[in-house]
Amino acid sequence: MKSFLTLKSMDEVLCLLNRFPRLPGKLVPLDDAAGRYLLHDLTAPEDLPGFDRSTVDGYAVRARDVFGAQEGSPALLECTGDCPMGRTPEFRLQEGQTARILTGGMLPDGADSVVMVEYSRPVSDTLVELIRTQAPGDHVLMHNEDAAAGATVLTAGCRLRPQEIGLLAALGIEQVEVARKPLVAIISTGDEVVPFSSSPAKGQVRDVNSHSLGALCRLAGARVRFEGIVRDDIRLLEESVRNALCKADIILVSGGSSAGMRDHTVDIFTSMPDSELLVHGAAISPGKPFILASSDTKCLMGLPGHVTSALVCARAFLLPLLLRLQGGSEKAVPGVPAILSRAVASAQGRRDYIRVRLERKDSGWLAHPVSAPSGLICGLVAADALVVCPENSEGLYAGETVYAELLQ
């Protein structure tokens, strides 16, 4: 008897993912942390840059000494010398005095602004005319302008992009705490599936899902264990899942998308220790036969066997889970606005992922829907992006502006 699914909406499934806890933290060297996620808020241990710095080559001044200075009416100042780079100037500017300074140099005591060298005319070794009026703070980075000691400069969950790595370097932070990488065990099932390194006989196909899902996981920061191919045999599959559960944080079972094996997968997932069946069927297409269960804090996912369905479903649910386990905050899905080149129909109550090929036009991007059965990989290979047709819609019109989520 074929079982009927009670489909959960996309949002319901995403909400259920919140029960899986973030993985434990570990310290990694700063230069290895790019692309990972900060686990805790970061407070600046000190002021940055730590001293008042010039942003130009020129003359450090007291703004009131050059007030009103201009081409026809220069301010004549006594030049006391050069501000050294990388050291504290050993003098203090008195009224009517100035000192040469380079970009990045430390302002001497008394100075509050810098006149650019373009607006200076040396008169003698010790006298200089300045022809620009300045306000205090002009061309100066204040000692705590980048960060003030004690202020929160980064928040937990932020992705460590090049600029965050730069800020951490500026603060002298040599190691940073990030979640350890999630370990994903991948099991492919199906009597007709053979390893990709073998030559399939007629009726057999090579294992695609292990490798495409493995690539998706790795690009999302996870480590991968290939657990191999399991025949459509409940006892063998149960043994394989139980075995993988000892090692991995997430167990992915792809295949078994026919009604019979799908039920077996559910039975096996619910036979694991402290297990709970969370989702049996999701209202997305492709990807309807999605299964989600927990075993204690570990996650068991059943993905469709069809290669396109498995990947789209993994993008929808596995990527948010991997982000969560790594302690990352939700982020904008990168994409481009595009004009749909032809209408596509969709079923109401279901979120459809339309594969599109993008074409650059003078006026912007044109999105061409790609038609290919979900059992083929060529449709996803031809696609540059996915367009979501939401639950409350029966389709999208030709000429409609859509948001094309880039398949990177």
Added chain:
Amino acid sequence: MKSFLTLKSMDEVLCLLNRFPRLPGKLVPLDDAAGRYLLHDLTAPEDLPGFDRSTVDGYAVRARDVFGAQEGSPALLECTGDCPMGRTPEFRLQEGQTARILTGGMLPDGADSVVMVEYSRPVSDTLVELIRTQAPGDHVLMHNEDAAAGATVLTAGCRLRPQEIGLLAALGIEQVEVARKPLVAIISTGDEVVPFSSSPAKGQVRDVNSHSLGALCRLAGARVRFEGIVRDDIRLLEESVRNALCKADIILVSGGSSAGMRDHTVDIFTSMPDSELLVHGAAISPGKPFILASSDTKCLMGLPGHVTSALVCARAFLLPLLLRLQGGSEKAVPGVPAILSRAVASAQGRRDYIRVRLERKDSGWLAHPVSAPSGLICGLVAADALVVCPENSEGLYAGETVYAELLQ
């Protein structure tokens, strides 16, 4: 004497990058190739899936035997048995015959379509009523529908996303040729700069650029060598550049953004073997003091010392170069459409990169320009995206729809 720059436009600089050749190829295992770029067009060595496959659970038929079948007028067929999974059925459908088949199973000779199990009513062990008319090909993946032997299925330069890895696995390709990873040597300069692991005295700052630029390179697929910090001394810098040139494909020198050191950097670059100065100043902001030179096939880049300028400039020019050295094709820059929350001014003839913070609104994204001097890193840390104000514009209006390139 301060030198005046002849600024090159963004497009001119990008065009000059074309002289740097793609790096030599090497074979890597398929599972390590995700995120890299295919070096050569790929021709399918065989048909995929290689045999006619059912996409559903049901009954394999000759379409003409169920022509016109419906609820009130079923077709009565002789069921000859089950199509085995993973093997060639050892029988041929004759007129009036059908066979049970599962999703992914191979169609027997004679069959041209499949009736879903939902439209079947077993009458006896050997007789079944089917109540659905089908056209030939319904619920069948043809033997060469995913790829036809000899057809070009992937083109040189394509990024190996999870679906391309899947296609290569389906074709049994265990190793794939990609360019070796570019090696980038990073030199920071400045008398005031100290290693990030040390405690700067007043007037000193920690080296930020090595680490932020290093992170950018690694996230773009390159390897990085930190060549340390060099004082503002022409002989030391020359030695460091010459030394790095023996090892790396790209030499990045950041700092020396004051006019004097900038000229020194140009002199040093042009003193290298077979060198040519390509760019001395780019019409972008931040990033104007950009320097580009070649030494034989290697690339020498001078980036501004200001941390934000260095990173924006590296995104504009270094990322396209890294893509090129890896043999990748140009790709869409991921971003989101957003409404600008306030006006920003720009100079005509210059491409401005406006840093923006994105805020999600019901109506879409709102882009708030971030104001911070380019010597500070906090402005880029606060930014989610960059908005380009093009060369032919004097600014962007509040309320204008802009394309926000995500800083990922």
